[in-house]
Amino acid sequence: MPSEIFDENYPFLKKDELLSFEEITRLVSLFYQVTSLQKLRITGGEPLMRKDVASLIHSLSQATGISDIAMTTNGFLLPYHAKSLKKAGLKRVTVSLDSLDNERFGRINGRGIGIDPVLKGMAAASEAGLEVKVNMVVQKGVNDQDILPMAQYFREKGYTLRFIEYMDVGTSNGWKMKEVMTKKEIFEKINEVMPLEAQEPSYLGEVATRYKYKGQDAEIGIISSVSDAFCGSCTRARLSVEGTLYTCLFASKGTEFKSLLRNHATDEVIKSRIIETWHLRDxxxxxxxxxxxxxxxxxxxxSHIGG
Ligand SMILES: C[S@@+](CC[C@H](N)C(=O)[O-])C[C@H]1O[C@@H](n2cnc3c(N)ncnc32)[C@H](O)[C@@H]1O
Structure with missing residues (x-):
């Protein structure tokens, strides 16, 4: 979330502007009926800030039968919710952690918060039986010195670490190309010390290029949407909390569904808008x-459409 949320007058959306869990579930079920949707990810913002998000996961799982439901989170609230999330049908969590250095991580999260609560969150998720992955966004001159310590630490822990090229999402992060550590550079840095073997993609549209450490089962992924774009195989759609469907992480506009949902549109009408949006995307x-x-x-x- 932007740091302005700590201002007293930050214009948070009002509750009735957000889709209810029933509305989200209806829309996702209809999407499921007209596409080959197989995976769901709950992200944000911070998804664990939404009250009772486990009940949304339960509804989505029941309504669609989809078993691959994941969540991207900062990990802070996982110790409180991991068990109920697992029970509701969550399969995996991806926890964001950009450094193992308390000071650097504090600077990156902008709140001076150290790494302990995040590591505790990962441990709680793992104990609850959730698969754990870790996302590290690599920014040259900010946290590139953390690539090797992160790789070593999470190889030992057995959590798959995914390095993400720093992207120009939104307009507020002051992105510059020279701050991007490319897939090639990240690969070379790790491969020099811990040799890697490329893996075949596990499915069409997989965003991370996967590598195994030679002679081991542990693996890493590198997501290269800047240096080696994968738009041609992207199969993701993003639904914002206000009911707008975006077909690209870098979109400036999406297709609105909230008014259809609230004006008693039939399933058939909503399904046709989904099909049209999906087929016309370019x-x-x-x-x-x-x-x-x-x-x-x-x-x-x-923060509006999720990573
Ligand atoms: C936007 S966060 C939202 C979910 C949750 N609050 C969290 O902290 O994981 C989702 C993911 O996007 C990644 N991300 C954020 N800004 C990014 C950027 N400029 N380039 C690449 N990835 C980014 C984050 O590191 C995180 O793993």
Whole structure:
């Protein structure tokens, strides 16, 4: 979330502007009926800040039968919720951690918070039987010195670590190309010390390029949406909390569903809008990033549509 949320007058959305769990479940079920949807991810913002998010997971799991439900979280509240999330049908968590150094991590999260609560969150998730992955966004000159310590630590822990190239999502992070540590650079840094073997993608549209440490089962992933874009195989759709469907992480506009849901549209009407939105999508922001075509200045913030 942007740091302005700590201002007294920050304009948070009102409760009735957010989709209810029933509305989200209906929309996702209809999406499931007209596409080959197989995976769901609950993200944010911080998904564990939404009251009783476990009951949403339960409804989604019951309504669709989808078993691959994941969550991306900062991990802080996992010790309180991991068991109920698992019981509700959550399969996996991805916890964000950009450094093992307390001071650097405090600077990155902007609140001076150290790594202990995040590691405790991961441990709680693992104890509850959830699969744990870790996301590290690598920013040159900010936390690139943490690549090796993170790789070593999580190889021992047995959690898959995914390195993410620093992306120009939204407009507020002051992104510069020179701050991007590319997939090649990340790979070389690790491979020099801990040799890696490339793995075949496990499914079409997998966003991370996967590697195993030679002679071991532990693996890492590198997500290269800047240096090696994968728009052509992207199969993701993002639903914002206000009911807008976005077909690209870098979108500046999406397709609105809340008014259909609230104006008693039939399932058939909603399904046709889903089909139309999905089939007409032609986003390829990352492929066009550096070309003149790319003039988008009002990209939606990641805190709004999730990572
Ligand atoms: C936006 S967060 C939201 C979920 C949750 N609050 C969390 O902290 O994991 C989702 C993921 O996006 C990643 N992310 C945020 N900004 C990014 C950027 N500029 N480039 C690449 N990844 C980014 C985060 O590190 C995180 O793993």
């Amino acid at each position: 986003d390829q922001y990352s492929v066009e990033r550096m070309s003149k075509k790319n003039h988008t200045t009002n990209k939606i913030e990641m």
